[in-house]
Amino acid sequence: xxxxxxxxxxxxxxxxxxxxxxxxxxxxxxxxxxxxxxxxxxxxxxxxxxxxxxxxxxxxxxxxxxxxxxxxxxxxxxxxxxxxxxxxxxxxxxxxxxxxxxxxxxxxxxxxxxxxxxxxxxxxxxxxxxxxxxxxxxxxxxxxxxxxxxxxxxxxxxxxxxxxxxxxxxxxxxxxxxxxxxxxxxxxxxxxxxxxxxxxxxxxxxxxxxxxxxxxx
Numbered sequence: 001x002x003x004x005x006x007x008x009x010x011x012x013x014x015x016x017x018x019x020x021x022x023x024x025x026x027x028x029x030x031x032x033x034x035x036x037x038x039x040x041x042x043x044x045x046x047x048x049x050x051x052x053x054x055x056x057x058x059x060x061x062x063x064x065x066x067x068x069x070x071x072x073x074x075x076x077x078x079x080x081x082x083x084x085x086x087x088x089x090x091x092x093x094x095x096x097x098x099x100x101x102x103x104x105x106x107x108x109x110x111x112x113x114x115x116x117x118x119x120x121x122x123x124x125x126x127x128x129x130x131x132x133x134x135x136x137x138x139x140x141x142x143x144x145x146x147x148x149x150x151x152x153x154x155x156x157x158x159x160x161x162x163x164x165x166x167x168x169x170x171x172x173x174x175x176x177x178x179x180x181x182x183x184x185x186x187x188x189x190x191x192x193x194x195x196x197x198x199x200x201x202x203x204x205x206x207x208x209x210x211x212x213x214x215x216x217x
Contacts, residue, residue, distance in 0.1 A: 003128050004193040007186045013121050017114040021105040022064060028083075029102045031067035033057055033180065035078040038069075040178050042170050052077040052090035057177040059095055063104070067180040142207040164192055 015023050035053035044050070050058075056078050060067050073079045080087045080095070083102040087094055099106075144152035172185025 001193065001197045004190045004197075006124075007190055008183060010121055010125060011183055011186060014118065017117040017121070019064075019105065019108040020112055021109060025102075025104055026066060029104075030081075030083065031060065031065060032070050032081045033060070033067050033078060034070045034073045034076075034080070036072040037077060038178070040174055042167075042174050054177070055090045055092075056080050056095070057180070059092065060180075061173065061176045061182065063099065064182055065104075066182050069180050143204075 033053065033056055035051075035056070037051045038053040038057065039049065039051060041048055041050070041054060057067070057069075060080075067080075076088050078088075078090060082095075082098045085098045085101065087098060140153045140157070141149065168185075168188055171188050175185045175188065176182055178184075
């Protein structure tokens with residue numbers, strides 16, 4: 001629950017302390033994407049139909065830029081405004097040139113990085129990980145009887161880490177492209193965290209007095 005409450009300020013803090021130029025750029029240069037033919041893509045492959053809107057939003061999201069989605073303008077498939085520059089249709093070189101013209105910082109300036117605060121924020125997030133992985137081995141061992149322990153531990157553990165964790169980059173990227181907010185993908189781990197709190201509070205019981213060996217040894 002602590003992670004659910006602090007993910008947004010932590011990641012916004014990383015932007016502020018690691019790349020303040022990007023934060024300032026977003027404040028000074030508003031970006032809008034006008035289109036209606038936009039899709040929610042999770043798995044991109046030869047079968048995917050990527051519209052000009054999809055490509056424009058994907059480009060902006062990968063550049064770490066938030067934008068506002070507005071209704072389509074006229075007959076154009078997509079019209080993107082980066083500051084005062086209006087781009088009609090999808091043309092990657094023109095998008096890159098527009099970002100360069102408006103002063104977009106392609107990468108963080110190491111001289112501007114607040115290393116102390118950056119390390120502190122990263123340490124906090126590592127502590128969150130240790131709070132989970134520290135007790136999880138003993139917790140899982142006590143949660144199931146010894147007779148079925150391997151299967152009962154392995155199945156949920158790999159579903160949680162493999163499926164829920166493995167899908168995070170794909171879903172978070174898709175959520176960012178759809179919403180136009182570079183932090184919107186954080187809602188995925190936040191909702192997973194909230195779900196674990198509910199499940200843990202309602203269905204997981206203390207196993208301290210439960211006998212885990214059912215057979216006489």
